[in-house]
Amino acid sequence: MSRTVYLNGAYVPEEEAMVSVFDRGFLFADGIYEVTAVLDGKICEFEGHVKRLERSLGVLDMPMPVDKDELLEIHRELVKRNNLDQGAIYLQVTRGAADRDFVYPKNVKQTLVLFTQAKTLTDDKAGIKVIAAPDIRWGRRDVKTVQLLAPSMCKMMAKAAGKDDAWMVEDGFVTEGSSNNAYIVTKEGKIVTRNLSNSILHGITRSSVLRIAAEMDMEIEERAFTIAEAQDAAEAFITAATTFVCPVLEIDGATIGDGKPGPVATRLNTVYIEEARKGAI
Known part of the structure; x- marks a missing residue:
C-alpha cells in the first residue's frame, strides 16, 4: 500500500502527488525543509522545528504557508493515515511555481509538501x-x-x-x-x-x-x-x-x-x- 502524502491542502496517494516543473524548489532549490521524528505515533520537538522553519523562511523572505496549529494537525493526520509508530515526517515549503527567473516572483502560491518515512529510531546505536x-x-x-x-x-x-x-x-x-x-x-x-x-x-x-x-x-x-x-x-x-x-x-x-x-x-x-x-x- 502506498503512503498518503499531503500536497497543497489535499491528502493524496503518493503516486498522485505531482508538483509543477516550474516549481522554484525544482528549478532553484528555492525552498526550506524540516524533518521531525515520530515516536509512539506522536510528534517530537514540534515547537523547535516550527521556530526553525519560521526563521529559515524569513531569511528567504517567505511567509509560513499555514499557521502552527494547522501544521500540527497535518502532521497528526499523516501519522494517523499512514499508521506510523516510529519514523519521520518530512516537510518542504517552496516559493511556488512561476516562469524561470532569478528574481523572486510576486503573488505566487507556495508549495507545501509533507510525507512520512517509517524507520526504527530507538534501536541500540552500534556506531x-x-x-x-x-x-x-x-x-x-x-x-x-x-x-x-x-x-x-x-x-x-x-x-x-x-x-x-x-x-x-x-x-x-x-x-x-x-x-x-x-x-x-x-x-x-x-x-x-x-x-x-x-x-x-x-x-x-x-x-x-x-x-x-x-x-x-x-x-x-x-x-x-x-x-x-x-x-x-x-x-x-x-x-x-x-x-x-x-x-x-x-x-x-x-x-x-x-x-x-x-x-x-x-x-x-x-x-x-x-x-x-x-x-x-
Whole structure:
C-alpha cells in the first residue's frame, strides 16, 4: 500500500502527488525543509522545528504557508493515515511555481509538501565510521534549504570509501556531518561541539542534547575542533532528528577510544529518547 502524502491542502496517494516543473524548489532549490521524528505515533520537538522553519523562511523572505496549529494537525493526520509508530515526517515549503527567473516572483502560491518515512529510531546505536571531506557548501548553512547536493556528494564520498558518513572540514576545522551535528568528548570528559553561527545548522536535537548534558552536570565547550583532535578524543558522536545521539567509532581510519560506543553518547541517547517521548505531542 502506498503512503498518503499531503500536497497543497489535499491528502493524496503518493503516486498522485505531482508538483509543477516550474516549481522554484525544482528549478532553484528555492525552498526550506524540516524533518521531525515520530515516536509512539506522536510528534517530537514540534515547537523547535516550527521556530526553525519560521526563521529559515524569513531569511528567504517567505511567509509560513499555514499557521502552527494547522501544521500540527497535518502532521497528526499523516501519522494517523499512514499508521506510523516510529519514523519521520518530512516537510518542504517552496516559493511556488512561476516562469524561470532569478528574481523572486510576486503573488505566487507556495508549495507545501509533507510525507512520512517509517524507520526504527530507538534501536541500540552500534556506531558509525566517518571520513573527512572539504566543506563546499554555501555560506548560510544555518538556513535549512533544500539545496543538499554538496552534503549528498560528501555522503557518497564516504560510501565509496566503505564508511558511513563524512565530517566536513573548512579552514582546518570540522563544521558538521553531512546531515548531523558533530561532537567529541575529550579524555577529561568535556563535550566539545562547534559553536552556533552561519557555518552550521542550528540543530533542534543539538539544542536538546546540550541542555540534557548541562542538566547532568557535564562540561560543555562550544568551539571549533580539528580532525586530529577528534581522532585523539575519548569519544565522538553525532546528533540529528532521526538518529538522536549516535556514536562515531572511527574518523579517517583512526579508531576513537576503544572502538565501541562510549558511555557519554550512550547515556545521552537514552536520556534524550526518554525526554523526547515525554514531550511528544
